Amino acid sequence: MSSSYELAAVLLVVAATVFIGAFGxxxxxxxxxxxxxxxxxxxxxxxxxxxxxxxxAASFLGIAGLVLVHGADMLWLPVGWAGGYLILLVLVSAxxxxxxxxxxxxxxxxxxxxxxxxxxASVLVILIGWLYLMPQFQSAGLVLRTLVDVPVWMGGxxxxxxxxxxxxxGGMRSITFVQAFQYWLKLTALAVPVVFLLLAWRADxxxxxxxxxxxxxxxxxxxxxxxxxxxxxxxxFLGTMGLPHVLVRFYTNPDGRAARRTxxxxxxxxxxxxxxxxxxxxxxxxxxxxxxxxGGGDAVVLTLPGRVIGGMAGDLLGALVTAGAFAAFxxxxxxxxxxxxGVLAQDILGGGVRSFRLATLIAVxxxxxxxxxxxxxxxADVVGLAFAVAASSFCPLLxxxxxxxxxxxTGALAGLLVGGGLACGAVIWxxxxxxxxxxxxxxxxxxxxxxxxxxxxxxxxxSLLTPGRIPxxxxxxxxxxxxxxxxxxxxxxxxxxxx
Amino acid sequence: MSERRVVVTSPRTRAAxxxxxxxxxxxxxxxxxxxxxxxxxVRSQLRLSLFVCTVLACVVGGLPAxxxxxxxxRELRLLGVPLPWVILAGLIYxxxxxxxxxxxxxxxxxxxxxxxxxxxx
Numbered sequence: 001m002s003s004s005y006e007l008a009a010v011l012l013v014v015a016a017t018v019f020i021g022a023f024g025x026x027x028x029x030x031x032x033x034x035x036x037x038x039x040x041x042x043x044x045x046x047x048x049x050x051x052x053x054x055x056x057a058a059s060f061l062g063i064a065g066l067v068l069v070h071g072a073d074m075l076w077l078p079v080g081w082a083g084g085y086l087i088l089l090v091l092v093s094a095x096x097x098x099x100x101x102x103x104x105x106x107x108x109x110x111x112x113x114x115x116x117x118x119x120x121a122s123v124l125v126i127l128i129g130w131l132y133l134m135p136q137f138q139s140a141g142l143v144l145r146t147l148v149d150v151p152v153w154m155g156g157x158x159x160x161x162x163x164x165x166x167x168x169x170g171g172m173r174s175i176t177f178v179q180a181f182q183y184w185l186k187l188t189a190l191a192v193p194v195v196f197l198l199l200a201w202r203a204d205x206x207x208x209x210x211x212x213x214x215x216x217x218x219x220x221x222x223x224x225x226x227x228x229x230x231x232x233x234x235x236x237f238l239g240t241m242g243l244p245h246v247l248v249r250f251y252t253n254p255d256g257r258a259a260r261r262t263x264x265x266x267x268x269x270x271x272x273x274x275x276x277x278x279x280x281x282x283x284x285x286x287x288x289x290x291x292x293x294x295g296g297g298d299a300v301v302l303t304l305p306g307r308v309i310g311g312m313a314g315d316l317l318g319a320l321v322t323a324g325a326f327a328a329f330x331x332x333x334x335x336x337x338x339x340x341x342g343v344l345a346q347d348i349l350g351g352g353v354r355s356f357r358l359a360t361l362i363a364v365x366x367x368x369x370x371x372x373x374x375x376x377x378x379x380a381d382v383v384g385l386a387f388a389v390a391a392s393s394f395c396p397l398l399x400x401x402x403x404x405x406x407x408x409x410t411g412a413l414a415g416l417l418v419g420g421g422l423a424c425g426a427v428i429w430x431x432x433x434x435x436x437x438x439x440x441x442x443x444x445x446x447x448x449x450x451x452x453x454x455x456x457x458x459x460x461x462x463s464l465l466t467p468g469r470i471p472x473x474x475x476x477x478x479x480x481x482x483x484x485x486x487x488x489x490x491x492x493x494x495x496x497x498x499x
Numbered sequence: 500m501s502e503r504r505v506v507v508t509s510p511r512t513r514a515a516x517x518x519x520x521x522x523x524x525x526x527x528x529x530x531x532x533x534x535x536x537x538x539x540x541v542r543s544q545l546r547l548s549l550f551v552c553t554v555l556a557c558v559v560g561g562l563p564a565x566x567x568x569x570x571x572x573r574e575l576r577l578l579g580v581p582l583p584w585v586i587l588a589g590l591i592y593x594x595x596x597x598x599x600x601x602x603x604x605x606x607x608x609x610x611x612x613x614x615x616x617x618x619x620x
Contacts, residue, residue: 075587090548216573229563264599271592278588484610490527
């Protein structure tokens with residue numbers, strides 16, 4: 001009976017997403033509209049849209065679940081996911097916008113003047129995108145199965161279909177409006193129930209948490225907590241800048257200055273949101289500790305309103321969080337699909353609106369199949385692995401590309417292949433074999449602490465060994481990346497290739 | 500051979516009337532001076548960015564080390580909430596926003612100074 005409210009909420013979110021998306025239909029007619037909404041998106045919309053796109057199932061459901069299971073060490077996860085924007089702000093936001101690139105491969109091409117680096121970057125974008133999409137579809141399946149008696153793959157299929165229709169009909173413009181709406185929906189869907197939960201908790205005599213080890217950092221149930229904590233910090237803080245769906249949003253800012261201000265706004269919006277999941281984790285430890293034992297941590301956000309409050313109010317609040325969860329699946333999947341499809345269409349299928357449509361289908365179907373085939377790990381863990389891959393490949397490329405003139409084509413290529421390759425290897429191993437024990441398991445499950453330094457080291461060392469391969473136009477590119485737009489200087493004539 | 504009349508002018512006068520060579524052109528033509536201008540901009544922005552990153556690394560990297568070296572610190576309570584939770588689930592977010600706000604101000608100031616330096620006629 002309670003599930004009927006939740007089902008209605010899910011359908012409402014899906015309908016609203018399609019409806020708002022349809023608004024963008026008349027507005028997007030040319031290829032340029034499809035890709036970046038013609039750069040006419042205002043800063044507040046843009047910041048909300050980045051927030052909406054970024055807060056995935058991992059943030060909405062996964063953090064609370066991992067906090068419930070593993071305790072205080074997992075608080076670093078939201079800290080890193082928000083703090084990553086601070087690193088992004090200070091190291092890359094304005095230069096990246098000024099580069100004029102639409103996508104990460106565009107940036108690689110503009111900076112290094114090399115098609116080989118561009119293609120390598122494209123492959124990495126697609127891999128990271130799929131790795132990120134897969135757990136979104138899996139969680140959608142798990143959530144839908146708790147509401148109606150359908151197979152797990154149905155939820156993923158539902159989300160995938162809505163995303164495909166939306167992306168195909170509106171492109172980026174509609175996605176921007178959808179995303180902005182999703183951020184505020186997700187914030188409301190976590191914030192309103194938590195107020196009622198806390199009131200119920202106080203009325204209950206404010207019971208404390210008996211398990212002291214759970215409350216303390218570095219006492220968690222995982223092996224080698226110190227290594228895991230530092231590796232997690234490295235992956236999340238440095239991985240954010242390398243996520244394909246985050247960067248594509250920066251091109252919708254009018255200039256570098258606006259890109260910085262948008263990032264500041266995003267950081268504020270995310271800081272607000274990330275205060276909430278830890279509360280769910282802690283309340284879950286009091287009222288739903290059984291979920292930790294049965295491996296159902298990801299369900300804690302959805303379960304708490306019904307358990308703690310109950311009755312009609314509990315049902316309605318449960319419907320609200322379920323709506324938020326679906327908003328999370330839809331928004332992140334949409335953003336990722338646009339990014340992956342854009343890169344697939346341009347670099348592999350030859351460009352144009354028609355290949356963008358085909359690319360959209362491929363971008364969705366592959367992770368859907370992976371979601372059905374792969375084992376189900378906690379959603380925030382899999383998303384964490386995507387961050388580790390991004391931190392070990394795109395982070396060195398962007399940071400060195402923006403600030404270091406001596407980066408060479410060969411160096412960039414070597415760093416991307418070694419860093420990205422090692423991180424991908426660790427990810428595949430972890431997903432295929434399940435979590436291992438001991439040091440081996442810790443090193444593979446949290447690879448960033450060794451793959452990121454290796455990636456930076458290889459990129460720098462190879463560049464120093466191949467000084468002849470420094471791009472000819474590096475001085476002009478530096479002017480382009482760093483000179484404020486108000487100055488009338490020659491920024492070179494590189495333009496991202498559009499069909 | 501007849502005398503040829505020549506115009507005699509002071510080199511100082513000519514120097515004074517010649518239009519200034521704007522710094523943006525030095526940058527466009529990638530002269531040594533133009534390179535110096537650009538490198539100074541990139542270097543001051545990089546110094547600012549690395550400063551923020553260092554502060555962040557000390558705070559974020561220091562916390563687990565602190566909890567490891569002084570275990571008693573983890574058990575301190577503020578209004579009944581353990582200190583690690585107060586910091587990691589609360590105070591650290593306003594700190595991020597504060598750092599970001601300060602950085603944006605400084606970076607815009609650097610760019611304004613650079614624009615004034617390069618654009619003056």
